[in-house]
Amino acid sequence: MLEFLQFTLSGISFGAVYAAVALSLVLIWRGTRILNFAQGAMAMFTTYIALEVIRGTGSYWAGFAVALAAGLVFGALAEVTVIRPVEGKPPLNAVIVTIGLLVLVEGLAGIIYGGQYRSFPAAFTVTGLRAGRSPLGISWFDVFTVLAVLAAAAALAAGFRYTTAGLRLRATAFDARIARLLGVRVGRVLTLGWALAGLLGALAGLLISPSTFLYPNSMDSIFVFGFTAAVIGGLDSPAGAVAGGLILGVLLSYAGGYLGSELTPLAGLVILALVLTFRPDGLFAGVRLRRV
Amino acid sequence: MSSAALSVGSLAAGYGGVLALKDVSLTAAPATITVVLGANGAGKTTLLRTVSGLVRPRAGRVLVDDTDLTGRPPEDVARAGVAHVPEGHGVIAELTVEENLRLGAMSWRRDGRNTGRAARAAAVAAACDRFPNLGRRRHKPAAVLSGGERQLLAIARALLARPRVLLLDEPSLGLAPRAVRQVMELISQLRAESGLTILLVEQNARGALAIADQGVVLSLGTVVATADAGTLAADVALRHHYLGY
Numbered sequence: 001m002l003e004f005l006q007f008t009l010s011g012i013s014f015g016a017v018y019a020a021v022a023l024s025l026v027l028i029w030r031g032t033r034i035l036n037f038a039q040g041a042m043a044m045f046t047t048y049i050a051l052e053v054i055r056g057t058g059s060y061w062a063g064f065a066v067a068l069a070a071g072l073v074f075g076a077l078a079e080v081t082v083i084r085p086v087e088g089k090p091p092l093n094a095v096i097v098t099i100g101l102l103v104l105v106e107g108l109a110g111i112i113y114g115g116q117y118r119s120f121p122a123a124f125t126v127t128g129l130r131a132g133r134s135p136l137g138i139s140w141f142d143v144f145t146v147l148a149v150l151a152a153a154a155a156l157a158a159g160f161r162y163t164t165a166g167l168r169l170r171a172t173a174f175d176a177r178i179a180r181l182l183g184v185r186v187g188r189v190l191t192l193g194w195a196l197a198g199l200l201g202a203l204a205g206l207l208i209s210p211s212t213f214l215y216p217n218s219m220d221s222i223f224v225f226g227f228t229a230a231v232i233g234g235l236d237s238p239a240g241a242v243a244g245g246l247i248l249g250v251l252l253s254y255a256g257g258y259l260g261s262e263l264t265p266l267a268g269l270v271i272l273a274l275v276l277t278f279r280p281d282g283l284f285a286g287v288r289l290r291r292v
Numbered sequence: 293m294s295s296a297a298l299s300v301g302s303l304a305a306g307y308g309g310v311l312a313l314k315d316v317s318l319t320a321a322p323a324t325i326t327v328v329l330g331a332n333g334a335g336k337t338t339l340l341r342t343v344s345g346l347v348r349p350r351a352g353r354v355l356v357d358d359t360d361l362t363g364r365p366p367e368d369v370a371r372a373g374v375a376h377v378p379e380g381h382g383v384i385a386e387l388t389v390e391e392n393l394r395l396g397a398m399s400w401r402r403d404g405r406n407t408g409r410a411a412r413a414a415a416v417a418a419a420c421d422r423f424p425n426l427g428r429r430r431h432k433p434a435a436v437l438s439g440g441e442r443q444l445l446a447i448a449r450a451l452l453a454r455p456r457v458l459l460l461d462e463p464s465l466g467l468a469p470r471a472v473r474q475v476m477e478l479i480s481q482l483r484a485e486s487g488l489t490i491l492l493v494e495q496n497a498r499g500a501l502a503i504a505d506q507g508v509v510l511s512l513g514t515v516v517a518t519a520d521a522g523t524l525a526a527d528v529a530l531r532h533h534y535l536g537y
């Protein structure tokens with residue numbers, strides 16, 4: 001019973017990170033119908049930047065803030081420089097460009113920082129929390145991870161709902177042609193979407209790296225899990241992405257805990273295959289309004 | 293140039309290898325309704341799309357109040373004062389009625405009038421008052437509206453952009469006769485009250501000519517007749533040949 005609780009709680013913590021990656025992928029997908037294969041790699045790179053800043057300033061939070069800002073800038077830059085030319089072109093063009101970006105960013109990281117595993121600090125202590133005598137299997141940093149992702153998701157939801165920029169983003173996601181006819185500068189809106197996605201990715205990198213180490217490929221599996229979470233949520237739904245991340249995190253935690261941690265990646269693939277086969281529009285399809 | 297609110301000169305446009313418009317010219321005086329008629333596939337929708345920038349012209353000019361908008365992207369054309377209600381209305385069903393309306397009032401050009409947040413909100417509120425069927429459901433997704441109500445919403449949203457030129461593509465398509473009359477009445481009111489220049493594409497030639505000042509008949513991408521609405525309505529041969537009534 002205690003074990004079950006531990007697996008659940010740590011699953012939620014990892015799931016929050018998958019949720020952040022999923023949310024970033026959904027933001028991009030909704031605006032541009034592009035799956036950004038470089039999303040994880042960009043997050044890896046901003047985490048290296050955080051590490052440099054933390055070493056230079058001695059302040060974790062300075063590194064944290066700089067990485068988020070770098071995520072914003074990289075996201076926007078990626079959209080303006082390499083994505084803009086393939087928007088509206090056949091989907092394969094965008095696939096090739098984002099995979100190219102993935103290779104480029106991981107290659108650059110290898111050249112600049114080398115391939116060795118680096119430990120990355122956590123914002124709070126990673127010693128386990130206890131309820132009375134029983135270890136809960138999570139730390140204050142896990143609590144922070146979940147709260148940070150939920151706060152980011154809530155801020156995003158509020159921004160979508162209550163700001164004019166958010167309304168422009170949603171209008172563009174639903175019907176870019178109509179948005180343009182209403183004077184929305186869709187190019188800027190897409191840049192904003194990529195920037196926000198870059199920020200979420202950077203957050204995911206900061207939150208996961210204390211438990212995975214940091215190296216040029218360190219975000220690859222997180223990207224795959226984030227993508228799986230996005231698919232569970234239907235790729236189009238921000239709320240679905242968050243739910244999908246948490247569900248996946250918990251399922252993978254049970255698989256790793258009860259069946260053996262070497263089975264976690266395989267379990268992730270099985271879940272992805274099952275969802276794509278039986279619920280290709282996501283677990284929550286049909287609940288949302290039909291796209292027109 | 294002239295005093296035309298909208299002037300289209302020798303416009304050519306198409307899709308891929310097909311030219312859907314060949315050498316189309318028309319001018320519309322301020323505060324008039326010009327109805328564009330023609331059979332299916334004549335190029336009416338393409339004409340509106342080319343004016344609003346959705347389709348790039350291959351040749352020719354588009355001028356609005358003597359501002360050259362030829363080949364500009366749709367968001368720029370919209371911001372220059374051209375509102376396009378596309379075929380099938382273009383209401384965003386997933387957004388609420390109010391959000392659709394707010395989108396209309398989001399890109400006002402600076403023309404001396406107040407463009408602040410409060411002014412926009414007031415404009416949206418005024419639209420809700422003017423169209424009570426929309427106002428009552430302002431917080432519901434537009435998906436709950438009927439076809440006629442969606443058409444009204446699309447027109448209301450276009451008006452909120454404070455346009456100088458309004459392009460309407462078959463606003464009566466698929467509506468019940470009562471809703472058609474309502475939409476046609478609204479269109480003629482708009483011209484009277486706000487000095488708007490309207491380019492109206494309609495299959496319902498009789499109803500449209502009744503409220504229009506001028507008519508343009510397209511066939512296979514070229515203008516086959518331009519005349520004032522009364523003259524066109526009285527031209528039996530033309531009506532039989534191109535308008536089918």
Ligand SMILES: Nc1ncnc2c1ncn2[C@@H]1O[C@H](COP(=O)(O)OP(=O)(O)OP(=O)(O)O)[C@@H](O)[C@H]1O
Nearest residue numbers: 307310311312330331332333334335336337338339
């Ligand atoms: N997106 C498109 N791609 C390719 N060809 C198109 C496209 N849209 C229209 N066409 C072609 O261009 C020509 C003009 O079409 P258009 O839609 O402008 O006609 P229309 O007068 O609006 O017709 P309708 O009364 O049926 O709405 C037609 O031959 C049509 O097949």
Ligand SMILES: [Mg+2]
Nearest residue numbers: 336337338379
């Ligand atoms: Mg048409």
